[in-house]
Amino acid sequence: MSYCLSPTCSNPENLVYSQRCQSCGSQLLLRDRYQVIKPLGQGGFGATFLANDQGLPGEPSCVIKQLRPSGSAPHVLQMARELFEREAKTLGKIGNHPQVPRLLDYFEDHEQFYLVQEYISGDTLQEEVKLNGILSETGVKQFLSETLPLLQYIHEQKVIHRDIKPANLIRRTQDARMVLIDFGAVKDQVSQAATSQSGQTVLTAYAIGTPGFAPPEQMAMRPVYASDIYALGVTCIYLLTSKTPKDLDYNPNTGEMMWEQLVHVSDHLGNVLRKMLEVSVRNRYQSAAEVLRALEIEPYLDSLAKGLLTKSDTGAKERTRNHRENSAVLSNNPSAAVTGVGVAQVAAAIRARRAKAAEAAGLQQGSGMAKSTTLASSSSSSSQFQNSKVERKLDTQGLLTAYLKGRRDFALHNLSLLNLQGAD
Structure with a gap:
């Protein structure tokens, strides 16, 4: 046609x-x-x-x-x-x-x-949620690990997107990477627009973004870099609940979105989202780098990126056919996107960082403390590991059994030594 x-x-x-x-x-x-x-x-x-x-x-x-x-x-x-x-x-x-x-x-x-x-071939986040359902906490952290470095790059170019939402984020079919589209509402901080007779800025009097995803200062035509942080936070709430802002209640006294009773996340992620969604710009994260630091995933981004770029041996047609299934798996287990050496790199980075933190804590508290391994059982990235120096043993069958029972955190185990050929 x-x-x-x-x-x-x-x-x-x-x-x-x-x-x-x-x-x-x-x-x-x-x-x-x-x-x-x-x-x-x-x-x-x-x-x-x-x-x-x-x-x-x-x-x-x-x-x-x-x-x-x-x-x-x-x-x-x-x-x-x-x-x-x-x-x-x-x-x-x-x-x-x-x-x-x-x-x-x-x-x-x-x-x-x-x-x-x-042309970007793939499904939008909105389509993914409608097809596969809501994401877990791990899936949302994986999403943020992909989008925050991109947002940081855009802001470094002195550009505010102003319309971040699930419909403007596409997971590209050929490599499963998140792509941000529709820069029609962009605000370029470098060049000042001409003013109209009414005194308003001509170019910012229109295309102010999507209501509900745009924070108050943006709706008042005063967007800042932190406005995109707010919109990204609203997108996370959608991923966790499948509800758009118009489906949510707001606090009549503060204007804050009332989402906390609808999600099941750790206190750590809840605190990060709460600060991303602050109505007051002053109290919100000011940059994507701040959010990355708060999530405690910044040290692992290089390893994640290398893993995401690792080529699988399957053909392009098979990757396209399995794309929707893989998206569903990724929502529960971000390490599924990190194949081969990527898993070992991420696990090694996490183990090294935790061991260093435990060693520092041990030095502060004296040499008389026991050096047995202590693991705080929690899916949160803010779990506290103290004096952790002994790596846990786990064979192939034990790993698969634990995974089938719902376990998702294997960061303290060296998976590179296991035979997982053919395992889903």
């Missing part, structure tokens, strides 16, 4: 090889190159479409974002042009990150503005 992009077209669907729209007569091949296949979504200022790039071998898929001005008056077109150029500039600046779609082209045609971006 060829799809007509004219905003006034009454019947935009056409036969695949049509040159002009049978309904309105508009030319269908955009810029003599892009054949639009179908719409993907629509917002207040524009719409996105799936297209084929006929200018490249193989006619690869791409996403075309059409910015539709609300009128034809000169000041409206000028505002739309500034919005368009700002988004293109931002995408060009941050698009070299592997978790951000690349900008391929941008142009103006008949007072319509178009951005062409890399």
Whole structure:
């Protein structure tokens, strides 16, 4: 099918090889190159479409974002042009990150503005939750370990996304990495926008994000970097409950989202989420790096990244077929994403850090203390391990039996010595 992009077209669907729209007569091949296949979504200022790039071998898929001005008056077109150029500039600046779609082209045609971006194949977080159900605490920590470094990179480029939500996060099919899309609401702190006659900033008077996910200061058109931290926190609540902000109650005195009675997480993660969701910017985490430190997963990010990039021996088709099953497994066990050497690296990093902390605690309390291994049984990443110097023994069958009984924390065991070939 060829799809007509004219905003006034009454019947935009056409036969695949049509040159002009049978309904309105508009030319269908955009810029003599892009054949639009179908719409993907629509917002207040524009719409996105799936297209084929006929200018490249193989006619690869791409996403075309059409910015539709609300009128034809000169000041409206000028505002739309500034919005368009700002988004293109931002995408060009941050698009070299592997978790951000690349900008391929941008142009103006008949007072319509178009951005062409890399097409990301996969399911959104919203689709994943509807398909597989809610995530566990471990699954949410895995999600944060993937998205917080990306958010830190975006903020280092002096960009605020302003529309982080489950529908704008896609798990890419070919490598299971989380990709952040839709930078249409971006706020670039570097360039100051022109002001309108009313005194408001023209570019920030619109596209302020999604109600419920956007914090109060953003709805008041004063977004800061911590605004994205709040939206990420709301996304975590969705992952734990499958409830959107409109389905939740709010404290009438403070305006805080009332979510704690709906989730079952450790005190440690609960405290982190509570600070991410502070209504007051002053009391909220100020950066993604702060959240990583609070989660105590910052030392393991390099190992996690290496593990996620480890190639499996299965073919691409099999990985695609098993993608949804793997997503469900990842929600219960993030180490499932870290194959082969990755597991040993993460486990070794955790063991080394805990052993160092235990040794420091032992030196402070004197040499007369017993040096037996003590394990505080808890799934929380804030569990306290003291004087832990003896690694626990566990054979292959014991590991599988413990896993089937619901155990998920094997950080103190050297899994690299076990024969897990063929184990699910």
